[in-house]
Amino acid sequence: MAFLEINDMSLEFGGVKACQNVNMKLEPGILYGLIGPNGAGKSTIFNVLTGIYPPTRGDVKLGGESLVGHKPYEIAQRGVGRTFQNIRLFKELTVLQNVMVAFYSSSHSTIADMVFESKNFHNEESEVKTKALELLKVMGIEDLAEVPAGGLPYGKQRKLEIARALGLNPKILLLDEPAAGLNPTETKELTDLIRKIQKDRNITVLLIEHDMGLVMKICEKIFVLVQGQLVCEGTADIIQNDKRVIEAYLGVD
Amino acid sequence: MSKLNKTVLLFLIFAAVAVVLNFVLSGFSVTPGALFYEKPGRFTGLISPYYYSVMILLCINVILSVSLALLNGFTGLFTMGHAGFMAIGAYTSASVVYFLLPTAPFFIQLIAGALAAGAFSGLVGFFIGTSSLRLNGDYLGMVTLGFSEIIRIILLNIDAVGGARGFSDIPVYMNLGSVLLITVITIMVIKRIRDGRLGRAMLAIKENEMAANMMGINPLNIKVKAFVISSFMAGMAGSFFAHSEGYLSTQTFSFAKSFEVIAMNVVGGLGSLSGAIMGAGILTVLPEALRKVQDITGVDLRMVIYALTMVLIMILRPQGLMGNKEWKWLSSK
Numbered sequence: 053m054a055f056l057e058i059n060d061m062s063l064e065f066g067g068v069k070a071c072q073n074v075n076m077k078l079e080p081g082i083l084y085g086l087i088g089p090n091g092a093g094k095s096t097i098f099n100v101l102t103g104i105y106p107p108t109r110g111d112v113k114l115g116g117e118s119l120v121g122h123k124p125y126e127i128a129q130r131g132v133g134r135t136f137q138n139i140r141l142f143k144e145l146t147v148l149q150n151v152m153v154a155f156y157s158s159s160h161s162t163i164a165d166m167v168f169e170s171k172n173f174h175n176e177e178s179e180v181k182t183k184a185l186e187l188l189k190v191m192g193i194e195d196l197a198e199v200p201a202g203g204l205p206y207g208k209q210r211k212l213e214i215a216r217a218l219g220l221n222p223k224i225l226l227l228d229e230p231a232a233g234l235n236p237t238e239t240k241e242l243t244d245l246i247r248k249i250q251k252d253r254n255i256t257v258l259l260i261e262h263d264m265g266l267v268m269k270i271c272e273k274i275f276v277l278v279q280g281q282l283v284c285e286g287t288a289d290i291i292q293n294d295k296r297v298i299e300a301y302l303g304v305d
Numbered sequence: 306m307s308k309l310n311k312t313v314l315l316f317l318i319f320a321a322v323a324v325v326l327n328f329v330l331s332g333f334s335v336t337p338g339a340l341f342y343e344k345p346g347r348f349t350g351l352i353s354p355y356y357y358s359v360m361i362l363l364c365i366n367v368i369l370s371v372s373l374a375l376l377n378g379f380t381g382l383f384t385m386g387h388a389g390f391m392a393i394g395a396y397t398s399a400s401v402v403y404f405l406l407p408t409a410p411f412f413i414q415l416i417a418g419a420l421a422a423g424a425f426s427g428l429v430g431f432f433i434g435t436s437s438l439r440l441n442g443d444y445l446g447m448v449t450l451g452f453s454e455i456i457r458i459i460l461l462n463i464d465a466v467g468g469a470r471g472f473s474d475i476p477v478y479m480n481l482g483s484v485l486l487i488t489v490i491t492i493m494v495i496k497r498i499r500d501g502r503l504g505r506a507m508l509a510i511k512e513n514e515m516a517a518n519m520m521g522i523n524p525l526n527i528k529v530k531a532f533v534i535s536s537f538m539a540g541m542a543g544s545f546f547a548h549s550e551g552y553l554s555t556q557t558f559s560f561a562k563s564f565e566v567i568a569m570n571v572v573g574g575l576g577s578l579s580g581a582i583m584g585a586g587i588l589t590v591l592p593e594a595l596r597k598v599q600d601i602t603g604v605d606l607r608m609v610i611y612a613l614t615m616v617l618i619m620i621l622r623p624q625g626l627m628g629n630k631e632w633k634w635l636s637s638k
Contacts, residue, residue, distance in 0.1 A: 176502075
């Protein structure tokens, strides 16, 4: 049994078929890529996985349990972390606070703890702070901890989003175009970072990306989505030589 | 343990200051009533009854303003019904004291009234919260505005609490030191909630609800908590109002009062606790201070100057006087 399964999932908005009979099986500890032309439904799959859209048909299972019908925050608590294509940081909070927010559901201090600043509260706060700083260090932005997140340069905002998602201690990390808008140096740096995080924490990563260099370099297995349908899956070699994939990207002779 | 002691110590220091203040203002009287809960029987030259009541009103407005800041400024819930919660608190407290505990000592009346006011207002806040929080932005504002008017009209039609005549003969026992103490406690409670994980979740929801959701935060749960805490405090403020005036009229709790509290937040700076306090200070003291001006000029320019000041503040500092800065003692570090 696969770790994350999407079984025959379809999503329709009225007459628009955003996803049709998508089947995906993700094994633990592997880095997957999800590619496809614009409008293929890649982000939609992320939105179904994280509970934002309930699928019209079919099922999504994490560790054997169905995620369909669960609220987005419940799915996040079960270990699905994500970043967004259009960055969604808490802009007025500091970089550190952004990451600390992710520890909300795993910490326990009550209102009374906060009001009386109990021992519990202090221990938990400093523990969360330490963990959050560690994540910032992993992403190489720990020196910016006290800066408001909205003031970060674009590339660092992308890194912060990943650090924040890691704060959930996710079993699976969904990265929506992590390299969009980055220059080649930044992209290279981020590529190495993603691979390092994935290996060190041994989590499953599914990433959407248009930068084929990045995808082919680090993804162990790649799914190709065209017009809401999965047309091909496999290693970089298989994908690059698949007729339907070439057709989708380059057109037919 | 040492941190808990620090909180207790802080409380004891403030309480001592409050008692000393009461002692001085009551003309050095040492009866328990004068020290803890009674309005001074006679005013020595230190402060006139008028300034005394302005100060109490100031405290009440600060409580209202900071409790709205929790909803409006931190959680990003635009509500226009704070006067409704205040009305519930005021009438609950007055009714409990007037009908249930008319002969109890003032001390008991004070505590029972305030707690009943807070609890009932918090309960109503819970129901309003759970039923309307799926709405966002202006829609929530409209619903809460409607709700506060409903409360007012209901109270207007209950004859037992005076109806249109108003609720009179409510025992008066507010004393400045104690109200000041409770105001400081309220501010500290809100500050500490803001700096804890609950406050971070609130700010996250205000900034980006979708992202907060993806961080495992249940927005509805946090919003309802914010609503309950805020309405509890507004209810308490209502209770103090009832027992400082001794008379309640539903007119006081019209939507103009809600807007006044919103104005306090906006003038001070939405999202800033210090701003909420400063805004409450300015909008309470300014109209009273302008009475002096009127004495000198002989023309009633009070409301004109008051309104112009607000307009000027909004033109010159649209982000509010404090922006989103905090005074040092209220900042998160």
